[in-house]
Amino acid sequence: MNESREIPQHAPSWHEWLASDVPTSRLHARCVQLYLSWRAFRTNTLAMVGLFILLGLVLVAILGPLLITHDPYAQDLSKRLMPPGTGGFWLGSDELGRDIYSRIVMGAGITLYIVALVAVTAPLMGLIVGTLAGYLGGWVDNVLMRLTDIFLAFPKLVLALAFVAGLGAGLENAILALILTAWPPYARIARAETLTIRNSEFIDAVRMVGLGPLRIIVGHIWPLCLSSIIIRMTLDMAGIILTAAGLGFLGLGAQPPTPEWGAMISSGRKFVLDQWWVAAMPGLAIFTVSLGFNLLGDGLRDVLDPKSSGQGGGS
Amino acid sequence: MSTLLSVEDLWVRFRGPNRVVEAVRGVSFTLGRERLGIVGESGSGKSMTGRAILRLIRPPGEMSARRLELDGTDLLALTERQMRAIRGHRISMIMQDPKFSLNPVVRVGEQIAEAYRAHARVDRREARVRALEMLHAVQIRDPERVYDAYPHEVSGGMGQRIMIAMMLVPEPDLLIADEPTSALDVTVQMQVLAIMDKLVREKGMGLIFISHDLNLVASFCDRVLIMYAGRIVETCEAKRLHEARHPYTRGLLASLPQIDKPVPRLAVLERDAAWRKQGGIDASV
Amino acid sequence: MPASETTALGSAGKAPKAPSERRAEAPARDALPPPAIAVSDLRVAFGKGAERFEAVRGVSFSVASGQSYGLVGESGSGKSTVLRAIAGLIDDWSGRIEVKGRPVEKKRRARSFYRTLQMVFQDPYGSLHPRHTVDRMLSEPLAFHRFDHIEKRIERVLEDVGLGPAFRFRYPHQLSGGQRQRIAIARALVLEPSILLLDEPTSALDVSVQAEILNLLKDLQAERRLTYLLVTHNLAVVAHMCSEIAVMNAGEIVEVMSVEQLRRMAPTHPYTRQLLDASTGYDAEKVARFERFA
Numbered sequence: 001m002n003e004s005r006e007i008p009q010h011a012p013s014w015h016e017w018l019a020s021d022v023p024t025s026r027l028h029a030r031c032v033q034l035y036l037s038w039r040a041f042r043t044n045t046l047a048m049v050g051l052f053i054l055l056g057l058v059l060v061a062i063l064g065p066l067l068i069t070h071d072p073y074a075q076d077l078s079k080r081l082m083p084p085g086t087g088g089f090w091l092g093s094d095e096l097g098r099d100i101y102s103r104i105v106m107g108a109g110i111t112l113y114i115v116a117l118v119a120v121t122a123p124l125m126g127l128i129v130g131t132l133a134g135y136l137g138g139w140v141d142n143v144l145m146r147l148t149d150i151f152l153a154f155p156k157l158v159l160a161l162a163f164v165a166g167l168g169a170g171l172e173n174a175i176l177a178l179i180l181t182a183w184p185p186y187a188r189i190a191r192a193e194t195l196t197i198r199n200s201e202f203i204d205a206v207r208m209v210g211l212g213p214l215r216i217i218v219g220h221i222w223p224l225c226l227s228s229i230i231i232r233m234t235l236d237m238a239g240i241i242l243t244a245a246g247l248g249f250l251g252l253g254a255q256p257p258t259p260e261w262g263a264m265i266s267s268g269r270k271f272v273l274d275q276w277w278v279a280a281m282p283g284l285a286i287f288t289v290s291l292g293f294n295l296l297g298d299g300l301r302d303v304l305d306p307k308s309s310g311q312g313g314g315s
Numbered sequence: 316m317s318t319l320l321s322v323e324d325l326w327v328r329f330r331g332p333n334r335v336v337e338a339v340r341g342v343s344f345t346l347g348r349e350r351l352g353i354v355g356e357s358g359s360g361k362s363m364t365g366r367a368i369l370r371l372i373r374p375p376g377e378m379s380a381r382r383l384e385l386d387g388t389d390l391l392a393l394t395e396r397q398m399r400a401i402r403g404h405r406i407s408m409i410m411q412d413p414k415f416s417l418n419p420v421v422r423v424g425e426q427i428a429e430a431y432r433a434h435a436r437v438d439r440r441e442a443r444v445r446a447l448e449m450l451h452a453v454q455i456r457d458p459e460r461v462y463d464a465y466p467h468e469v470s471g472g473m474g475q476r477i478m479i480a481m482m483l484v485p486e487p488d489l490l491i492a493d494e495p496t497s498a499l500d501v502t503v504q505m506q507v508l509a510i511m512d513k514l515v516r517e518k519g520m521g522l523i524f525i526s527h528d529l530n531l532v533a534s535f536c537d538r539v540l541i542m543y544a545g546r547i548v549e550t551c552e553a554k555r556l557h558e559a560r561h562p563y564t565r566g567l568l569a570s571l572p573q574i575d576k577p578v579p580r581l582a583v584l585e586r587d588a589a590w591r592k593q594g595g596i597d598a599s600v
Numbered sequence: 601m602p603a604s605e606t607t608a609l610g611s612a613g614k615a616p617k618a619p620s621e622r623r624a625e626a627p628a629r630d631a632l633p634p635p636a637i638a639v640s641d642l643r644v645a646f647g648k649g650a651e652r653f654e655a656v657r658g659v660s661f662s663v664a665s666g667q668s669y670g671l672v673g674e675s676g677s678g679k680s681t682v683l684r685a686i687a688g689l690i691d692d693w694s695g696r697i698e699v700k701g702r703p704v705e706k707k708r709r710a711r712s713f714y715r716t717l718q719m720v721f722q723d724p725y726g727s728l729h730p731r732h733t734v735d736r737m738l739s740e741p742l743a744f745h746r747f748d749h750i751e752k753r754i755e756r757v758l759e760d761v762g763l764g765p766a767f768r769f770r771y772p773h774q775l776s777g778g779q780r781q782r783i784a785i786a787r788a789l790v791l792e793p794s795i796l797l798l799d800e801p802t803s804a805l806d807v808s809v810q811a812e813i814l815n816l817l818k819d820l821q822a823e824r825r826l827t828y829l830l831v832t833h834n835l836a837v838v839a840h841m842c843s844e845i846a847v848m849n850a851g852e853i854v855e856v857m858s859v860e861q862l863r864r865m866a867p868t869h870p871y872t873r874q875l876l877d878a879s880t881g882y883d884a885e886k887v888a889r890f891e892r893f894a
Binding site: 206209 | 769
């Protein structure tokens with residue numbers, strides 16, 4: 001092709017260093033790759049909105065104690081079920097006179113805690129199971145994939161319910177249940193990716209180095225599965241928040257008086273017709289965060305999809 | 316020789332966010348009822364030239380030309396709907412990989428019959444007879460069986476023959492073949508070429524044969540255009556390709572190893588920046 | 601250099617073959633160094649039961665040390681399968697493969713095997729990991745085999761394949777087809793093997809780039825006294841590179857000829873004749889006489 005491109009004559013600026021075609025060190029190469037991905041991501045407005053929502057969530061979780069106007073646990077029965085904007089309650093108060101705004105702010109940390117634990121553990125489990133099954137094949141594949149099928153056959157919430165019922169109610173057990181129900185789809189994705197990667201010439205090439213299966217899986221197959229796993233993860237996070245909320249709603253997750261968003265909706269359902277804000281405000285918070293994850297996931301898919309971005313750096 | 320296709324000052328550009336890539340830069344040539352070879356390396360613009368004639372350049376690519384006429388019809392003036400009627404009826408194109416060009420869920424015979432029915436108003440039975448005839452013409456031994464096969468059930472060579480049958484059944488005036496045999500084994504490649512050769516001769520079609528293989532083009536075509544960096548740098552009779560003058564063509568020929576002429580080292584093509592700047596050649600006859 | 605240079609290549613524990621099973625040139629073996637590669641009665645089959653298909657059906661040949669040996673044939677002839685069996689990428693084969701006089705195992709091979717024999721693959725777009733830099737591709741084998749002076753070795757091998765240090769931290773998508781194939785060659789050479797298996801190393805490249813790569817391979821062979829086993833469908837390329845050529849069809853070697861014989865266009869087997877006719881350009885009369893060889 002005939003490329004009419006401009007060649008910079010002056011000393012390279014920060015920007016040119018980052019967009020360089022000829023990196024000079026390992027670190028530089030990595031920076032260039034990150035920068036180019038970021039540049040592609042930045043053009044996607046909706047994904048940026050998603051990113052900002054999630055950054056907001058992180059900020060709120062960290063700065064929580066500074067942002068609240070009331071003690072989230074303090075009850076004041078004389079001020080129960082106040083509508084939003086009255087009595088000093090920005091988002092109203094609940095049936096025990098607690099400030100809904102302060103409780104949502106404090107609940108952000110809990111939501112983030114659930115999301116972070118599940119987001120790290122479940123994909124990792126899926127990645128290990130899926131790539132082992134896909135790369136080794138044979139009986140390993142059969143055993144691992146039937147196991148995955150069994151987990152997939154149960155509706156997520158029902159399986160989580162069973163786990164929680166067995167382990168006892170509580171936030172930690174709810175998270176464990178979420179992890180155990182969330183990994184199978186990742187295993188499926190990782191296995192499918194591995195099956196296509198396994199037969200490529202670059203895997204043959206590392207086999208010719210003499211590397212064993214484990215090093216090949218971790219060093220050469222994981223990096224290629226990671227992008228689809230991350231995309232799936234961001235799209236999944238909304239569902240995980242909702243399942244966690246569902247467990248909370250059923251009283252099997254975080255226990256009162258912990259300001260977990262699902263549990264708050266649960267307690268607000270009794271008044272949903274007359275005092276709608278008690279359930280609607282935490283619902284709105286769940287909706288916003290879920291939306292943020294979905295938008296981010298869509299944007300990441302455009303940037304990370306190995307099928308499109310393999311060539312995406314240079315051109 | 317009557318002119319079938321005339322192309323004047325054809326350009327194909329791809330607009331990126333930062334730069335414009337010019338794939339074809341002012342190509343002019345005419346085609347009679349002959350076999351015209353277009354050779355060049357990857358990125359020379361040879362495939363884009365073929366696609367541009369059919370107006371198949373998709374955004375962000377765009378094409379422009381001063382003239383693009385097929386037998387008196389101005390292809391540039393046609394609407395997209397009229398252009399669709401031209402494609403497949405008056406101009407057909409054969410691509411490198413038949414697997415991507417055939418519909419995987421329709422039996423190959425039906426695809427050929429359908430191509431024929433779109434062209435001629437005939438009933439199904441007649442179309443089937445014609446399709447079987449065509450499969451026979453491309454030397455498929457058992458046309459009845461192949462008619463009922465799905466694309467994944469046939470070999471590469473067979474698939475390419477089926478493609479040729481499908482592309483030739485509407486009896487187009489012009490056939491554009493873009494590396495039609497590169498994915499095939501050499502002996503199968505020759506057999507497929509022989510079929511194409513025979514049909515093109517019998518029906519008096521024009522053929523544009525796009526390839527990177529200089530020897531193949533020299534032995535198969537009547538006339539050759541050599542493309543480099545989006546321009547035609549040289550044109551000559553195919554038989555006389557080995558007497559080519561342009562340093563690029565000479566360099567390409569010299570870089571080919573030859574069975575009967577051993578050399579200790581192959582000549583390496585030194586690209587001259589001036590070739591890129593030189594204007595192209597008008598290959599009109 | 602690696603610590604254990606003299607490790608056994610294969611399982612020395614295998615019972616030695618009876619003299620009658622040895623290859624014909626066995627008597628000369630004590631005097632001459634063993635061939636770089638010796639394959640006898642290699643058979644490879646894929647699939648099971650009714651689907652079982654024998655891709656390689658009793659192939660024997662040997663490649664002398666420092667020689668370039670060509671294996672030509674069309675798709676499905678089994679030529680690449682032979683190469684993959686020698687490389688250890690296929691473990692389900694029968695027969696005997698010796699590298700430098702030592703038989704190789706079917707399953708996991710000794711580490712030192714990979715320092716003796718390396719492979720260059722066909723597709724320069726598919727044989728480099730899309731998410732790894734050139735640096736990583738070259739340093740990983742060195743680190744795994746515990747070579748010293750890794751930095752220096754990487755710089756030198758890049759120099760040797762005609763690329764400067766500027767290419768060291770690039771990703772494959774920042775390289776052209778020819779540059780990628782040079783990197784693939786560098787990766788094969790970085791462990792300093794004495795044998796290279798070349799699987800259609802130039803078939804995906806433009807002719808001018810092909811010339812550069814073939815020249816590079818010839819130069820490297822002269823510098824490093826490499827043994828090449830080249831698999832290709834292109835007769836002109838084998839004629840240029842190899843001194844001895846085996847023609848394969850349907851899983852068997854149909855003819856072994858010298859390069860002189862090929863240059864004289866004087867093959868003895870009709871299949872080779874037809875392949876030669878097809879390779880020298882289009883000729884309607886010759887094509888009409890083509891037959892099917894199974």
